[in-house]
Amino acid sequence: MRDLRTEKVPFTGERSVTAPSTWGQRQAWLDMGRMRPGTPYNVTQVLLVPEGWTVGQVLDRISETVGRHEALRTLFFEDDRGELVQRVLDSGEVQVEVWTAEGSPEELLAGAMELNRRLEDAVFAHDSEPPFRAAICAPGGVPQAVIVCVTHLTADLQSTRLVAEELAGSHRPAPALQPVDVAAYEGSERGLKREASALAYLRDTLTAFPASNFTAPPGKAEEPRHWRGGLTSKAVTLALEVLATRHRVSTSTVCLAATAAMLGAATGEARCGLLLIVGNRIPSELRYAVGSLAQNVPVLIDLAGPGFADLVRTVWSASMGAYRHGRFAPAKAWREIDDVTRRRGGRPELDCFFNDMRGRKDRLPQDRTAAELRTAARETVFSWEDRRATGGTFFMEFGDVFGEPDMTRLSLFADTCLLPPAAHEALLFGMESLLIELVERDVPLAEIAGLTGLAGLSGVSGLSGVR
Structure with missing residues (x-):
């Protein structure tokens, strides 16, 4: 330059x-x-x-x-x-x-x-x-x-x-x-006691984890195999604020609930296991700390519903358990994972992630109608952002858009064997559609695949088993 x-x-x-x-x-x-x-x-x-x-x-x-x-x-x-x-x-x-x-x-x-x-x-x-x-x-x-x-x-x-x-x-x-x-x-007595509790949570949660969130036989892979799709939406930002206020939870809880709901709609499974990227900033002495604090913590989410409002409550409870148990030595965690794998006769699902990367937003919630959000959704933009030969199964991120505080970026990096490009794109647009519909009414989880356009797509691992 x-x-x-x-x-x-x-x-x-x-x-x-x-x-x-x-x-x-x-x-x-x-x-x-x-x-x-x-x-x-x-x-x-x-x-x-x-x-x-x-x-x-x-x-x-x-x-x-x-x-x-x-x-x-x-x-x-x-x-x-x-x-x-x-x-x-x-x-x-x-x-x-x-x-x-x-x-x-x-x-x-x-x-x-x-x-x-x-x-x-x-x-x-x-x-x-x-x-x-x-x-x-x-x-x-x-x-x-x-x-x-x-x-x-x-x-x-x-x-x-x-x-x-x-x-x-x-x-x-x-x-x-x-x-x-x-x-x-x-390394102190208090720290090691906290770690022991976290490792016990890890062991119990992974013991109950599914072997995979995608249980149907994989389809044909694209070349390269792993694709990242990105969707930028103002409607998502507005819907998250309305729903978080209505359910008295954080917008991050709504993001996680929507991710679990869409994953369940794509796979047809009654539960899903995700690894949360946990910031570990709950203690006041860490709130403004500069350091590497984030760790990966499993959360098991029951998708029984029957409605999205029920799922929000389930997700809030499950995620709070994960956030309270996010600090441990990684080497000890892997020993627990290996032990769980031996006892189960196979490794639990460790390739599906959720990460809310959005910064703090000092915004007051505003009443919005679904019609207003559908109008805002006309400005939504989708693009394929990356294609790689290697990667994980499913990595969902919510992020900010620099210079555009009203926009939210949804990013999904996924295996095309399990989520073909058409289903990948439909899942991201479907998540926006779901959040907009939820502003108007509570949606039964059994309706989500049809509502969001996932139902009927060929090659989607698990859609044949949609509830």
Whole structure:
């Protein structure tokens, strides 16, 4: 890229310390170990720079933020026993790219997207390089946006959002545990007691899990086999607010209930097992922590219904159990999984995921009619976003759309053997249709396949058994 330079931004922190890794860091380390060497595993976040700031002020703010949060200046390595260790630096430098080219709005947007891609594809040397980078978009030398990048090993999505908000001045740093302190708690008597409870939950839940959510014989695979479809919808945003208010639950609970309902409609099964990406921020000392806290926790959802309102109550209860048991050492969890597998004579379903990636929304719910939402749905956009040779069975995500706060992005990455492209697309559009219909009336679960267009599609694993 033209007019691009690299700055080495110095930082200083309060301490240098070496300590055991946290459970969340070990989860990310295991995930990375399953990838091909050199595969990037980063999360980025874009923030708008307040008017009047200079590039120098942005660089100073980056230096202060990295110095404040130990997660952003931590190295990782394995000790002689093969255990992951974290080492916090008290001084060093982070890399920041500054792009000063001028151009049309379209050219500037394309350049910003290229900077974001470069950061997403960056491969960090975790044993020698701080796990933080950034890029400043400053056409003509005037900063307009900053792209923050951290590795999943050191910070999850919510942590990256907190860092971005601090840089932009929209969030004041709040007291929170540093990763070294989190690791100390996890190794304490209280932490180990909490872990024992979580492992017992894991064992009991996976014992009752289905062997697969898709029990019918697989169909013919597309080439490549795993596809990601994305749907961007204002109607979904509005419907979630109405339904969450009506049922007195969070919009995330409604998202999970809708996902379970649509999965059941596609497979014809009476229950489904999902792995939730749990943020683990319920304790006040972790609410504003910057670190890798998220872990995968199983939840078993009964699809007996009979109506969606009944399913919402079921999902709320089941998900609360999962959220309360989301912290444990991954190696111990895998020992439990192996033990459950031996006792069952086969592994439980571990390839279907749900992740609500949306940020905090300080919005007041508004009364909306289904007719208004159907009008909004005319603006919904669907596209195939990715195709890969390898991947999981079913990974459903709800996310934000940058610069469009009224929009929600539904993303589904699925195996075409089990969910052919036509059914994949129908499931996403069907979820929007279901949420709109629910604004008008409670929908029996037995009607969802017909209501959403899934019924009658050929090649859908399990549709022959729809209730």
